[in-house]
Amino acid sequence: MRILAVDDDPVFLELLAGMLKAIGYGHVTTVGTAEQALHEVDTSNHVYDCILSDMQMPGLDGTALTTAIRLRTAYRQTPILMITALAGKNFVDEAFTAGATDYITKPLDMIELKARIGMVARLLSERHRLAEFARLVGQRAAQVEINADFDTPILIPGFDRGIEFLAMENYLLTLGVKRMYSTSAFGIHIKNASMIFNKASGAVYMQMLGDVAAQIVDSLKTEDAKIAYAGSGNFVCMSERDLGAATDDLEILINIGLMDFESIYATDRIPVPQVRVGEVARSSFLSPTKPTRILERAILSASTPPDKRSKPTMVA
Missing domain, CATH: 3.40.50.2300 (Response regulator)
Structure with a gap:
């Protein structure tokens, strides 16, 4: 090295x-x-x-x-x-x-x-593997063969507002339990990510993730949020602000924005991605735990249908 x-x-x-x-x-x-x-x-x-x-x-x-x-x-x-x-x-x-x-x-x-x-x-x-993805930014190169991995957290090429999921975890670990009580997180889950991954080439799948990332930024409309892709169709947004009241509206805005790509996805013969936004997760003063637990709870909430979610979303 x-x-x-x-x-x-x-x-x-x-x-x-x-x-x-x-x-x-x-x-x-x-x-x-x-x-x-x-x-x-x-x-x-x-x-x-x-x-x-x-x-x-x-x-x-x-x-x-x-x-x-x-x-x-x-x-x-x-x-x-x-x-x-x-x-x-x-x-x-x-x-x-x-x-x-x-x-x-x-x-x-x-x-x-x-x-x-x-x-x-x-x-x-x-x-080194992701360097190949970077060369394909802005292209819908279905004919290009690249080895995308469904479960691996990655830094999406061209997504300037994004940070690595590892960096997000390290950020929380650096803050420690005592200094992270003002931080909240929520997940954004692509409900049909697995289907798209199985139907699309690696390059097209990566472009789809880029489309979702762009819609998250456009819909979130806040500069202080840290956004990372955690793998398996899951994004995590972390902020000092309480965004809980806006999560339902955020889900609608992202899905409406993605519909603008419907004709392009039809050309690629894959469905339009559909997202679900989870509830806001926070740390609790009464139940301190490892700092990264807040990310796990945010992802779990987003990947679970609303009628099957457990409450509350305080990290325990």
């Missing part, structure tokens, strides 16, 4: 490189500024598999660097891990909104670093 590490503290960079080598990752390039990092990704003869960046640096900070890196096509899905002493929720929000995959606070722990980088290593094969 080729790793690019960015930090304005040369002592920390040396320490980080040594720790990475100790856990089996010796291909590490270190730079001292965000500007140097951008020059490196633009001029290097190889593409880096993972980027580790400090948050506070002179000139461009870590958030600006992450945003700039995500604009590079080759780095659209590359794992970016923020390593910083800043633990405030506003810094965490900025990092993940910019496109960070994970957030690690200093001082570094060897065991934690090994676990986080190990997670990145497991993701790389999936990222």
Whole structure:
């Protein structure tokens, strides 16, 4: 794995490189500024598999660097891990909104670093497969053969408002139970996703997911929501705002918007996707649990017909 590490503290960079080598990752390039990092990704003869960046640096900070890196096509899905002493929720929000995959606070722990980088290593094969999807953005290439996987969470090519589902989970884990009580989530389930997956080519299925994602953004009409595709026809929206009163209307708006594609789907010989929006899930002060449980409840609510849902939707 080729790793690019960015930090304005040369002592920390040396320490980080040594720790990475100790856990089996010796291909590490270190730079001292965000500007140097951008020059490196633009001029290097190889593409880096993972980027580790400090948050506070002179000139461009870590958030600006992450945003700039995500604009590079080759780095659209590359794992970016923020390593910083800043633990405030506003810094965490900025990092993940910019496109960070994970957030690690200093001082570094060897065991934690090994676990986080190990997670990145497991993701790389999936990222390489998704690079093929990126070449098909904007095309309905039914004749192109690509291997889509129904259950795997992915970052949909061309969906600029989307974040990786893994990043959404890491965001909640970074906040922790005590800091996530203002956060709510709800799921959006494509009811006929399995049927479309079985009928369509991989490229057409991916385009369908892109259509649904675009309709979610158009119908949601809020800038603060984080949206991820969790696999199996499920999207998850997470926000600081209480959107519970709008979920029924949101379902109607998305389905109406998708009907505009009816003639195109008929050409592809697949049905128009139909979505169901679940109830809003929140954490409860009385029943604290693992932070990512809120996502599980949101997905379960959306994938379950209303008459079969259990209540309440507080995370327990």
